[in-house]
Amino acid sequence: MNKSVIVNNLSKKYGETKAIENINFEVNNSEIFGLIGPDGAGKSTIIRILTSLILADSGKCTLNGLDVVKDYKKIRKIIGYMPGRFSLYQDLTVEENLKFFATVFGTSIEENYDLIKDIYHQIESFKKRRAGKLSGGMKQKLALSCALIHKPEILVLDEPTTGVDAVSRKEFWDMLKKLKEKDITIIVSTPYMDEASLCDRVALIQKGNIMQINTPEKIINNFTKELLSIKSKNIYKLLKDLRKYPEYRSAFPFGQNIHFTSNETIADIENIKNFLINNGHQNIDIKAIKANIEDCFMELMT
Amino acid sequence: MKNEEKVISVKNLVKKFADFTANDNLTFDVYKGEIFGFLGANGAGKTTAIRILCGLSSPTSGELNVAGFDVYKQTEKIKQNIGYMSQKFSLYEDLTVYENIKFYAGIYGLSNAQIKFKANELINKLGLQEVQNKLINSLPLGWKQKLAFSIAIIHNPKIVFLDEPTGGVDPITRRQFWELIYQAAESGITVFVTTHYMDEAEYCDRISIMVDGKIEALDTPDNLIKKYKANNMDEVFLKLARKN
Known part of the structure; x- marks a missing residue:
C-alpha cells in the first residue's frame, strides 16, 4: 500500500x-x-x-x-x-x-x-x-x-x-x-x-x-482483561461500593452502567452479585461485554 | 423522584428575537438534588433558555421561577443563588488557584473567615495543595474544569448550571468530573447540565431534548430509551434531534 x-x-x-x-x-x-x-x-x-x-x-x-x-x-x-x-x-x-x-x-x-x-x-x-x-x-x-x-x-x-x-x-x-x-x-x-x-x-x-x-478492531481485541458491565438502581452508590470489592481493579461509569475489571483472571460474577446484594443494591444486572475504544484508552492511560 | 421540592418551575416560556421564536412554549420543572440533562442540537434554543434561567435575559412571555425567585423582577436574587460554569468561561487564567477561589468566594459575599475555610477545604478535596499558588494557565484542562466546578458551587447555591463542562477532557477526568456532580447532587444542589456526550446524558436523573425551540421529549433516560425503542441515548437523540 x-x-x-x-x-x-x-x-x-x-x-x-x-x-x-x-x-x-x-x-x-x-x-x-x-x-x-x-x-x-x-x-x-x-x-x-x-x-x-x-x-x-x-x-x-x-x-x-x-x-x-x-x-x-x-x-x-x-x-x-x-x-x-x-x-x-x-x-x-x-x-x-x-x-x-x-x-x-x-x-x-x-x-x-x-x-x-x-x-x-x-x-x-x-x-x-x-x-x-x-x-x-x-x-x-x-x-x-x-x-x-x-x-x-x-x-x-x-x-x-x-x-x-x-x-x-x-x-x-x-x-x-x-x-x-x-x-x-x-x-x-x-x-x-x-x-x-x-x-x-x-x-x-x-x-x-x-x-x-x-x-x-485490533485495538479492541488487544484489551485482554475480562470486562463486566454492571448495573443497579443507584449508580453513584454502585460505583463507590464496587471500589470496596476485595478484587477491585477498575470501575468507570458508562452511561447507566459501570464497566468493571477485577484482579481475578476470571471474575466471579456470583460473588460480585452477592457482595452488591449485601451492600443493599437492587435490580442488579452483571454481564461480560466487549471493550470499546474508550475502555481501551482508559486502560492504556492507567 | 428523590425530592418533590421544585427549584426551577417553567410555564409556557416563550422567547422571540424579532420574528424568530427561539423558545416556543417550554414547560418543565426541575427538583431539588436532581441532575437534569438539557439536550438539543446546536441552534435548538438551549443557550437562550439557560440565559433566561440564569437571569441574564428576559423572556417574551411565560411564568418562571428559579431558586424561589421570579425571573422578571428578581434576577439579582437569582444570580446570588445559582452557580454557573461552562467550558468557555470558567476561571481567570492569570490568577493563581488560590486567588481564583478567593475572588469568586468574595464575589458571592462569603466572609474572610468563610473564604479561608472554603479555600482550604476545596484545595484538599481536589488534591491541589502543590499547585495552589500556581497560575491557572499552567494547570491541565481536567484540573481546571474540576476546580471551576467546585468554585461554581462554593457559595452552596440551590442550582448549578453547567454548559458543556467536559468538552475535550480525557475520559478518566471526565468521569472524575461526574463524580463531583453526583456528590453535589447528593448534597442537595440541583445540577442543570448540557452535554454533547450521549453517555453522559445517561448519568442524568431526567433529560429534556429540545428540537427547533420546543421540548420534544422529557423523561428518565430509561423511559426515553424504551419509548423510542433505542439501545442508548445516542440513538434516541439521533431519532429526535433532526426531524426535518
Whole structure:
C-alpha cells in the first residue's frame, strides 16, 4: 500500500512544556487516519507541523514524498486544512469565502464543484449570508468546502466535530467517508473516543505520546482483561461500593452502567452479585461485554 | 423522584428575537438534588433558555421561577443563588488557584473567615495543595474544569448550571468530573447540565431534548430509551434531534 504520510521521531517543546515526544506514524493512501486524544494530548501540534505551519524541534515528516520543511510551498498546494477554530472570513458571505479560497489556489468553484457538491449543496441556499452569521453546523460545512475547493490530495482536519451536536457529527463523518472514496487521504483529530470506530486506523494519544496505533478492531481485541458491565438502581452508590470489592481493579461509569475489571483472571460474577446484594443494591444486572475504544484508552492511560 | 421540592418551575416560556421564536412554549420543572440533562442540537434554543434561567435575559412571555425567585423582577436574587460554569468561561487564567477561589468566594459575599475555610477545604478535596499558588494557565484542562466546578458551587447555591463542562477532557477526568456532580447532587444542589456526550446524558436523573425551540421529549433516560425503542441515548437523540 502506498504511504501518503510518513512521520518520523517528531518532537516539539513550547518553552519547558513538551508538547509531543518521538511521534511516529504512517498514513496509507486514501485512508481515514484518526488522532484520538483529549485536549493537551498534542494533536494540534502534530497537525500544525504536518501542515507546515510550525516547525518541529526534531524529526522529519513527508506528505506524498514532499518534505514539510524544504517543500512547504508545494505541500500547501496539495493539502486541504481545516483548523480547530473557525477561521474563514466572518464578514464575507458563504459564496465569497469559497470564491476567495478557490482564487488563492488558482482555481474556480466551477472547476472542482463536483468534489464539494454534496457538502456545499446543504448550505447553498445561504450563499448570500455572511459566514459569521451561520450556525455551527453550517460553518463546519463551509470550512470543509473551502478546504476542498483546490482538490487536495491530503485533507487535514483538526477537531472538526468538537462542540458539534451528535446529529451534525454523524453527518460530518458521512461526508468524510464519501471523500475517502474519491481517493483523498484524510487525517482527522478528535477528542470523541466513539469517533475512533469511524476511522480506518487510529493513533491513541495522551500527554504528547502515542499509546497505540492500529485499526479500531485490533485495538479492541488487544484489551485482554475480562470486562463486566454492571448495573443497579443507584449508580453513584454502585460505583463507590464496587471500589470496596476485595478484587477491585477498575470501575468507570458508562452511561447507566459501570464497566468493571477485577484482579481475578476470571471474575466471579456470583460473588460480585452477592457482595452488591449485601451492600443493599437492587435490580442488579452483571454481564461480560466487549471493550470499546474508550475502555481501551482508559486502560492504556492507567 | 428523590425530592418533590421544585427549584426551577417553567410555564409556557416563550422567547422571540424579532420574528424568530427561539423558545416556543417550554414547560418543565426541575427538583431539588436532581441532575437534569438539557439536550438539543446546536441552534435548538438551549443557550437562550439557560440565559433566561440564569437571569441574564428576559423572556417574551411565560411564568418562571428559579431558586424561589421570579425571573422578571428578581434576577439579582437569582444570580446570588445559582452557580454557573461552562467550558468557555470558567476561571481567570492569570490568577493563581488560590486567588481564583478567593475572588469568586468574595464575589458571592462569603466572609474572610468563610473564604479561608472554603479555600482550604476545596484545595484538599481536589488534591491541589502543590499547585495552589500556581497560575491557572499552567494547570491541565481536567484540573481546571474540576476546580471551576467546585468554585461554581462554593457559595452552596440551590442550582448549578453547567454548559458543556467536559468538552475535550480525557475520559478518566471526565468521569472524575461526574463524580463531583453526583456528590453535589447528593448534597442537595440541583445540577442543570448540557452535554454533547450521549453517555453522559445517561448519568442524568431526567433529560429534556429540545428540537427547533420546543421540548420534544422529557423523561428518565430509561423511559426515553424504551419509548423510542433505542439501545442508548445516542440513538434516541439521533431519532429526535433532526426531524426535518
